[in-house]
Amino acid sequence: MRVMVGIDESDESFHALRWTLDKLFDGMSTRTAPPEEANQEEAANLLTLLHVQKAFHNYGIPVGAGASAFYVPYSIEESIKVKSLILEGDPKEKICQVIEQMQVDLLVVGSRKLGKIKRALLGSVSDYCAHNANCPVLIVKPPQEASK
Template identity: 30%
Template structure:
């Protein structure tokens, strides 16, 4: 009686930066196996939609709706582009959009999907800047119960 081997689920965090591109390419080149299930995950950042200030929030619901829609379209386009790029290298990738603080949302999605590995890029911030600004990869490393591979861009 043959036993069916569980597919490894790899969650690749992407945000359109060169750092996440490096992580995706490194995963494709060095980690991906033919039987893997791969999910490209991005976090929709509604905060950047309101970079013009909080004053528009109470007064213009149409502007809020347009800003949300713009961020959703950017996320969809990014995931589509990267899934197509992965496909060119023989990686069939699913896509997943999440909302919230990126580190928290990625860790939560990893748990919900029972991921076996999270792959993320790293900006290489110094300790002081990371303490002041926070770091998605740092958050994931310290809060995930899933193994994390951080690819650093040179």
């Protein structure tokens, strides 16, 4: 299965990545299969982390702020191939382009829980992808607050 997770600096996108690792790829390294089947399954499993940033104008060099690191647990790396991509452009359009180019089976994105008005004014990457991507899109909502 080829799964792509859209990542930005938000907590919601990291929650979507954690959800994907826990729910879709957890336990893959403990599966037992004949060696020839295991190699085919390993080759078919691809997790792509995609970060799309707005085009940067060369007026200065960013230092420190906004830097993010993505860590994938070692047990996951043993059983699936992990690829990281950082691209420039409009996130909505780039995500849909990469999905088509890489023949992704599932896109996972986080939800910022924008209301209808904010979504209409600001635009929602998850909403755009849900309507325009040529693969299923799973929108992971952030966890409920424990204080409610």
